[in-house]
Every structure is written in structure tokens, then in C-alpha cells.
């Protein structure tokens with residue numbers, strides 16, 4: 001069955017000027033799916049320790065992690081393998097993941113527990129609500145958005161998470177000098193991201209003149225499930241890293 005997030009049969013170019021109807025429009029589709037025992041264990045047994053909800057309200061991140069450390073937020077971590085890998089590789093950095101897909105949240109929690117990670121917390125919520133309601137201004141060192149749903153059809157472009165209002169919200173949650181790192185294997189979405197970012201006030205592109213607006217694939221970004229899937233399909237990959245400049 002075709003999936004509108006990837007089905008680009010009627011795609012056509014559209015600029016980033018399309019308005020963001022943030023209220024009521026979702027950048028995701030909730031899919032039903034069977035859960036493995038490990039995923040259920042993650043959601044039931046590990047969630048009370050590492051899970052966060054909108055009802056927890058605005059966070060004090062130093063109090064949450066019990067220390068002052070750089071904070072990385074990842075939106076849409078999928079099954080979470082790359083986020084777990086990063087948290088394990090960087091014990092001196094704190095990580096927050098947001099994902100709406102329950103099996104992915106369960107899998108991430110199960111893995112985080114098995115590896116004894118203490119520097120990772122998870123929301124199973126819409127990332128826009130978490131950004132607005134739970135994360136303080138100027139609190140993040142990095143925000144990662146890896147392989148977001150491309151929504152290729154023109155009529156679905158309004159469901160793309162990267163929109164002018166979204167990046168304005170992201171900017172407010174980044175510390176000055178903090179970075180927004182996006183990656184996609186959809187060339188048209190990469191161009192859209194670049195246009196949105198170049199028009200967004202208060203950001204500077206970190207790309208050098210040779211590769212701008214993109215940066216070479218950074219070695220520190222672990223291969224994600226969707227990147228591997230795109231590679232098999234022969235897709236290219238585009239990384240964009242913009243710094244909050246003010």
C-alpha cells in the first residue's frame with residue numbers, strides 16, 4: 001500500500017512560503033504495529049525512569065539530569081539505534097529523544113536500559129508540543145532532525161516538519177551558538193530545508209563555500225535505519241548544519 005509520506009507521484013516544486021498550519025496538522029502518521037517483548041518491556045518497565053510527558057511541564061534540564069552538561073535533542077528518532085549509539089559514545093553529553101511511534105520508543109528504552117545509559121530521556125509526544133511547552137528557551141546545544149518524513153506530494157508539503165515557524169521555534173530553544181543539524185535522502189526536501197534556513201533570521205550556515213548549502217556527511221552522525229534504506233535505493237544524502245547566530 002502506498003504511503004503518502006513517501007509517495008511522490010504528483011510532486012511539484014513548491015517554495016517554503018507555504019504557511020505552517022501548525023495547529024491540527026501532523027508531520028507524522030501513527031502506524032499500528034505489533035510490539036516485541038523487548039519493546040513492551042521498555043515501555044512498561046523502563047518508561048517510569050526515562051520517560052517524560054507534556055504533563056511534566058517545563059523542564060529544568062540541569063535538575064532533570066542532575067548535572068550541567070551539553071544537551072542534544074533528537075526529533076523523530078525512529079527505532080532509536082543511532083540515538084542510543086550517540087548516548088553511549090558521549091557519556092558527558094545529555095540526550096533527549098522525541099518520537100511518536102510506540103515500538104520505536106519501547107525499543108530505545110529497552111536498549112538504553114540494557115546499556116545502563118543515564119544520559120538519555122524520552123518523550124512519546126508530538127515534537128512541536130514538546131518544544132513549545134517543555135523545553136526552556138536557550139537550553140539546547142544541538143537539535144538533530146535525521147531523515148524526517150519527506151511528504152513529497154505538493155498537497156502534503158504543509159505536513160513537512162521543516163517550516164519557517166518550526167525553525168523559528170527551534171532557534172528560540174537553541175543556546176546562542178547552538179546548532180540545528182538536519183539530514184535527508186530526498187533531494188527536493190534538502191532544497192526545501194536550505195531555502196527555509198536561508199530565509200530564517202538568526203541562523204548562519206556552517207557549510208563552506210565548496211559544498212554550501214550542504215556540509216559533507218559528518219563522521220559523528222551514526223548511520224540511521226532510514227539512511228541505510230535510502231542507500232539501498234540509491235538515494236544521495238544531504239546534511240545541513242546551521243548555527244544560531246545572534
Ligand SMILES: C[S@@+](CC[C@H](N)C(=O)[O-])C[C@H]1O[C@@H](n2cnc3c(N)ncnc32)[C@H](O)[C@@H]1O
Pocket residue numbers: 027028029075076077078079098099100101104125126127128146147148149161224225226227
Ligand atoms: C522517516 S522516519 C526517520 C527515523 C530515524 N530518524 C531514521 O533516520 O531512521 C521519521 C520519524 O519521525 C517521526 N516523527 C515525525 N513527525 C514527528 C513529530 N512531530 N514528533 C515526533 N516524531 C515525529 C515519525 O514517527 C518517524 O518515526
